[in-house]
Amino acid sequence: MGNGLIDLHVHSFFSCDGDFSPEELIIMARDIGFQAIAIADHDTLSAYPEALEIGRQYGIEIIPSVEVTTVYDGREFHLQLPLVNWESEAIHYIINKMEHSRLEEARNRVARLKELGLKVEWEEVWEQCQGVPPLGVKIAQIVLNKTESRKNPRLKKYFDENGQPLAPYLFYQDFFAEGGLAHVPKKHISLEEVLSLAPETEGVPVLSHPGAYFQKTTREDLARLKKLGLQGLEVFTSYHTTEQTAFYYSLAREFDLVVTAGSDFHGKIKPGVKFGQIREGRYDMVIQLKERKDQ
Ligand SMILES: [Zn+2]
Ligand SMILES: [Zn+2]
Numbered sequence: 001m002g003n004g005l006i007d008l009h010v011h012s013f014f015s016c017d018g019d020f021s022p023e024e025l026i027i028m029a030r031d032i033g034f035q036a037i038a039i040a041d042h043d044t045l046s047a048y049p050e051a052l053e054i055g056r057q058y059g060i061e062i063i064p065s066v067e068v069t070t071v072y073d074g075r076e077f078h079l080q081l082p083l084v085n086w087e088s089e090a091i092h093y094i095i096n097k098m099e100h101s102r103l104e105e106a107r108n109r110v111a112r113l114k115e116l117g118l119k120v121e122w123e124e125v126w127e128q129c130q131g132v133p134p135l136g137v138k139i140a141q142i143v144l145n146k147t148e149s150r151k152n153p154r155l156k157k158y159f160d161e162n163g164q165p166l167a168p169y170l171f172y173q174d175f176f177a178e179g180g181l182a183h184v185p186k187k188h189i190s191l192e193e194v195l196s197l198a199p200e201t202e203g204v205p206v207l208s209h210p211g212a213y214f215q216k217t218t219r220e221d222l223a224r225l226k227k228l229g230l231q232g233l234e235v236f237t238s239y240h241t242t243e244q245t246a247f248y249y250s251l252a253r254e255f256d257l258v259v260t261a262g263s264d265f266h267g268k269i270k271p272g273v274k275f276g277q278i279r280e281g282r283y284d285m286v287i288q289l290k291e292r293k294d295q
Contacts, residue, residue, distance in 0.1 A: 004035025006281040008063065008082055009208065009234065009262020012039050014046035016132040017141070019267025022051040022062075025275075029060045032276040035283050036061035040080050040262070042135060043069055043098040048086040063286060067208055068094060069102070069135075072191035073221070076214050079194055080234070080262075081203025082286075083293050090200035094189060101187045102133035109139055112182035113175065118155075119148045136176035137269055140168035167271055177214065195229040204289045206232030206260050210251075211244035219251055226255045231292045236261035236280040238273045258288045 010025055011018035020028070022039055029037045037060060039047045048064050055062035065082040084091055110122045120143050125134060128142055144165035149155050158171050175182040198205040207230060210217035222230070233252040235245055236259070252259045261281030265273050 002035060003283045004033070005276075005279065006034060006036040006038075006063075006261070006283055006286060007263050007265070007276065007278060008038040008065065008206070008260050008281060008285065009040050009067070009080065009237070010037055010265045010275070011041055011067075011267075012047050012051075014044050014132065015041040015266065016129045016134050017042070017138040017266055017269045019269070022047045023054050025265075026051070026054050026058050026060050026062070028275045030058045034060060034276070036063055036286060038063035038065035038080075038082050038262070040065035040067040040082070042067050043095055043102060044132060045084070045086040045091065045095065046132075061286075065203070066091070066095075068194050069098060069188050070191040070194050071186045071188045072225075074186075075216065076186055076188070077191045077217075078208035078212075078215070079191060080206040080208055080232075080260075081198060081201055082206060082232075082260075082289055084201050084203030088201050090197045091203070094194055094197060094201070097189050099133055101189065102135075105184050105187065106134050106139065108184040109136060109176060109182055112184060113139075113143065116181055118143060118152070119146065136172045137168045140171035140175070141165070141269060144168060144171060168269060191225070192228055195225070198229055202293065204231045204258070204292045205229060206234055206258070206289070208234050208262070209237045209239040209264065210234065210248050211237075211241075212239045217248075222251050222255050222257070226257065230255075230257060232258035232260050232289060234262050235259045236278050238263050238265075238270075238277060258285060258292060260285050260289070 012022045051062045063082050064084050068079045070077050113120050125142050150163050235248045261278050263278040265275050
């Protein structure tokens, strides 16, 4: 079977903020020489089961996964469920609950932007999201793509000298992040609840990008999450500095968590993240996750 390169965290266009179809991702994976990838879309399993069949056609193993947006201790934590059974009742319950709270959050965010005097309507945002409740970065991208925004002096800092929008997360940080002008308090499903349901989903719970600026996972957090059923930690990610990678690697060892690797590739919403840029992923990680699932 070999111990080839893998990436356990890529997003397809079903994520709303992703650009590529599962097939396009699989072709990129093949061209780069990956053995396996996990399409871990935000709060949706729309890529499955078709992605598995496309993967077979191109000789790339697809690990079914999903990245659930949760709250823990007032912070946003992202949890992957690699090896998830997309037909399980538990995952459908989680996704329905998520869709409901994400839709409400997105509507409130757009309403706050309007109150701040920005020209944006919920209908136009919704129209551009193919029925998937948009994340903050997607709303930011939609706002910045509008011609009116380019002319708005208050938004000048989000455009380059040629009037092209800069990365939408800059807007996200100023407006939607904690303390931001259009911040809406999180009402997502709790991380504790998703961890307790994880065995029924058949997915193996892996915490995404623990060092991300909105997450800032501490040693104490991991000690508690391990007790609640966490099984893996995404140590190798485009979010981490070398120091963070070393820090979380040692914590994964300490708490007996499977070390995983994922780029969090989306496409143009994260222009700094290239497909295949995380090189530490090895198939052995998938084997370890499968072992945890069988325990
Ligand atoms: Zn994430
Ligand atoms: Zn992600």
